């Protein structure tokens with residue numbers, strides 16, 4: 001039996017959490033590999049240190065790095081006490097060395113007033129790189145032999161800094177060379193989540209929140225029997241518990257449902273995390289470090305029909321709605337292709353598309369900070385059509401949010417859209433655009449950012465307090 005266990009930011013940030021982590025890892029039998037995130041808040045602090053350095057404030061950036069160093073030192077003292085401290089010496093040495101190196105990087109960014117994506121990744125990798133040695137030292141001191149492993153030696157990626165893509169074959173070779181021997185001799189590798197390295201050994205990151213993805217990748221390349229994601233809630237819930245107080249835990253989800261939820265903003269799991277496990281049909285469970293006996297959520301290959309229609313409602317904010325509109329667009333072949341070519345040329349990722357059936361408008365939902373740039377590029381692309389009034393205008397509405405209702409039970413169930421829009425109407429929420437995937441697994445709609453929480457509450461209330469609520 002081979003198990004990959006991943007612990008998120010809050011699960012590695014305090015003595016109580018790490019004591020729980022040790023108990024959880026010790027109780028799993030067979031071969032185990034652990035993936036850790038940076039401690040809660042660390043990556044966000046590194047993001048601001050990098051920004052501050054870019055603005056030329058080297059001392060300000062250094063201050064943040066020193067605070068992070070102090071925070072980790074305090075954690076080590078808390079964990080090991082004065083008596084056991086020698087067991088953590090190696091981790092403390094690493095902490096100092098990585099801090100100094102990061103401070104050097106921050107100062108060079110400040111000097112140049114330039115932050116490349118590559119340097120940013122090197123700075124952001126700090127959090128996981130200082131965490132893994134602490135967790136490995138703690139496990140070893142508590143009788144579970146463990147060793148810290150930098151994912152730079154395991155996860156091979158392309159050079160797309162900030163959002164690197166894993167190269168699975170090379171990763172498999174490296175995982176078999178670096179991790180498998182440890183697993184076989186019963187040593188737990190504690191691998192840094194979130195990061196990888198290019199073929200030249202340059203550190204990359206896999207995207208914010210991507211330690212989950214690291215766990216999924218390792219589960220796949222190591223042919224694990226299960227992948228356990230430990231976080232600070234008891235599994236995936238019917239909505240973000242911070243917004244919806246009566247959100248319920250969902251015992252089972254299909255890979256497809258989880259992927260839709262994650263894609264549309266359910267922060268609990270990174271959107272790409274389920275893909276590697278899906279291909280290998282490895283069961284993924286989401287569990288609570290602070291309540292490990294809770295059932296949590298099992299994500300499995302088959303559709304799970306539990307009698308519910310909409311299983312969960314989620315939202316994603318910070319977006320812009322770009323609309324290309326005009327009566328002269330109908331029936332013109334290649335029009336949409338030119339819109340998407342423009343998105344590709346501008347390197348803008350499109351999260352949702354919706355076209356009116358009269359073909360009079362195409363709506364694109366993109367990150368808010370890219371929406372102005374995309375409008376300018378589209379105006380340039382369609383300047384002739386704009387002059388002829390075939391295209392009336394290219395407009396941007398921002399900030400907007402996508403709200404998505406997800407559930408396998410929606411497939412073929414009549415009247416779901418009607419209930420969604422009825423609930424939104426009663427709540428006074430104006431819907432700006434709608435899309436339904438052909439899989440019929442989700443209805444997603446665009447609302448103004450200020451209506452985001454209201455829309456989630458309205459849809460959740462409609463489907464989770466009514467009669468179709470599963471027992």
Ligand code: ADP
Nearest residue numbers: 008009010231232235236237239240266267268
């Ligand atoms: P970790 O650091 O363990 O990866 P994250 O903060 O990334 O933890 O994800 C867990 C958080 O996701 C929860 O604390 C919760 O607030 C949030 N969340 C958002 N949507 C959901 C949902 N549908 N179900 C459960 N949690 C959710």
Ligand code: ASP
Nearest residue numbers: 037043194208209210211
């Ligand atoms: N530490 C990284 C982040 O905050 C990765 C993760 O937590 O999964 O984005």
Ligand code: MG
Nearest residue numbers: 008209267268
């Ligand atoms: Mg996370």
